[in-house]
Amino acid sequence: MNNIADISNYDQCTSCGMCSAICPVEAIQIKLDENGFYRPEINEEKCIACGKCKKICYRFDQNISLTAKKNVHAYSAVNKDKELVRECSSGAISEEIMKACIKHGYKVVGVEYDYEKDIIKTTTTSDVNSITKYRGSKYFQSYTVEAFKEITKNKEDKYAVIGTPCQIYALRKWAEEHKKDNLLLIDFFCHGIAPVSLWKSYIKEFQSPFLKVDFRTKDYGWHNFATRFIDADKKEILSKRTNDQFYDLFFSELCFNNSCYKCKARSTVEYSDLRIGDFWGKRYASNMEGVSAVIVNTKKGYEIFKEISPYLKTKKVEFEEIISAQSYGKPREYDARKREQILDYLKKNKIKEAYKVYYNGLSVKVKTLKSAKNMIKKCPIIIQSRVRGIMKSV
Numbered sequence: 475m476n477n478i479a480d481i482s483n484y485d486q487c488t489s490c491g492m493c494s495a496i497c498p499v500e501a502i503q504i505k506l507d508e509n510g511f512y513r514p515e516i517n518e519e520k521c522i523a524c525g526k527c528k529k530i531c532y533r534f535d536q537n538i539s540l541t542a543k544k545n546v547h548a549y550s551a552v553n554k555d556k557e558l559v560r561e562c563s564s565g566a567i568s569e570e571i572m573k574a575c576i577k578h579g580y581k582v583v584g585v586e587y588d589y590e591k592d593i594i595k596t597t598t599t600s601d602v603n604s605i606t607k608y609r610g611s612k613y614f615q616s617y618t619v620e621a622f623k624e625i626t627k628n629k630e631d632k633y634a635v636i637g638t639p640c641q642i643y644a645l646r647k648w649a650e651e652h653k654k655d656n657l658l659l660i661d662f663f664c665h666g667i668a669p670v671s672l673w674k675s676y677i678k679e680f681q682s683p684f685l686k687v688d689f690r691t692k693d694y695g696w697h698n699f700a701t702r703f704i705d706a707d708k709k710e711i712l713s714k715r716t717n718d719q720f721y722d723l724f725f726s727e728l729c730f731n732n733s734c735y736k737c738k739a740r741s742t743v744e745y746s747d748l749r750i751g752d753f754w755g756k757r758y759a760s761n762m763e764g765v766s767a768v769i770v771n772t773k774k775g776y777e778i779f780k781e782i783s784p785y786l787k788t789k790k791v792e793f794e795e796i797i798s799a800q801s802y803g804k805p806r807e808y809d810a811r812k813r814e815q816i817l818d819y820l821k822k823n824k825i826k827e828a829y830k831v832y833y834n835g836l837s838v839k840v841k842t843l844k845s846a847k848n849m850i851k852k853c854p855i856i857i858q859s860r861v862r863g864i865m866k867s868v
């Protein structure tokens with residue numbers, strides 16, 4: 475065969491879509507499987523056994539190792555534009571990066587909402603006025619193939635790509651293989667990724683089609699995740715402040731893509747020029763506006779970070795401080811039976827039943843802690859900030 479099917483199961487498939495994007499004879503299609511994860515389907519009759527798909531596939535690489543300590547530079551960063559910080563996830567860094575990249579002739583690549591299909595997809599743009607569509611972390615799988623095809627087939631343009639570490643891994647492998655230097659690769663601290671079925675079953679109660687979906691709004695503060703919908707009647711609907719089924723199921727870690735549990739890509743910064751994310755942990759525990767963490771991994775990454783620095787308030791910090799509050803390098807255990815039950819309910823569009831599997835499985839201690847956190851979440855933001863400042867670990 476000499477193709478990605480040489481490893482017969484797709485358990486560790488990250489759904490990056492790169493195999494499909496680069497296949498010279500279009501023998502690979504990426505489709506949703508029954509659980510709502512993107513998976514490749516190979517037409518063996520079309521395949522010419524060139525082996526290109528294997529060379530960039532994460533599943534075949536035994537040499538990915540954790541970056542424990544490396545010559546990287548770590549920062550906290552917040553955009554000086556307070557309005558932008560309010561509108562974006564964390565400290566509004568990615569939008570500044572995108573603006574600078576477009577100024578330097580890059581096309582930027584991010585994830586936008588598809589309002590017709592209620593899915594998310596990775597797209598490209600060179601229009602600085604359209605980058606607001608990439609705002610907000612989206613937490614479920616994105617369809618990447620068309621964008622990645624454009625990146626790998628276009629010989630002229632430069633691309634600045636923001637994606638999950640596994641997507642960035644695949645792009646870096648392709649760029650190395652083809653000796654391409656036209657990519658600026660930015661990944662983010664990734665916790666894992668949920669299936670499309672989680673989103674599809676969640677939005678049933680919000681009456682799609684939507685005019686707008688804002689992921690990670692800060693209406694309840696930076697630490698309290700929420701989604702804002704504008705429905706067809708232009709009515710604004712904000713997701714629940716506490717016990718939100720989408721975010722609770724996501725953070726339960728019980729419906730991630732299988733590859734996320736043992737993922738090596740999230741625990742290395744070898745493949746990206748910059749890694750960004752929320753600056754979680756004690757230092758900004760009482761901050762309710764948002765702060766970014768930035769890891770500068772390469773000279774190329776440094777040049778773009780230097781370019782945007784006048785627009786930011788930055789502070790140099792230790793790499794270890796940032797990763798200690800992330801899932802970086804931490805093994806993740808999960809209950810396979812509960813995961814199966816939850817995925818089964820989600821594919822039947824039964825999010826309430828899926829939620830019950832998660833909630834009923836919590837210990838009394840965790841339920842009590844969750845109730846206490848919910849009480850804090852219902853307080854005015856200024857009170858939440860003070861409580862968080864005292865507790866530092868809420």
Ligand code: SF4
Nearest residue numbers: 487488490491493531
């Ligand atoms: S990990 Fe990526 S390249 Fe490998 S099979 Fe899955 S989608 Fe294809």
Ligand code: SF4
Nearest residue numbers: 497521522524525527
């Ligand atoms: S081996 Fe080559 S032709 Fe066959 S699926 Fe992979 S990339 Fe396509």
Ligand code: SF4
Nearest residue numbers: 640664666667734737
């Ligand atoms: S945890 Fe790993 S496999 Fe999962 S989305 Fe993140 S980078 Fe990809």
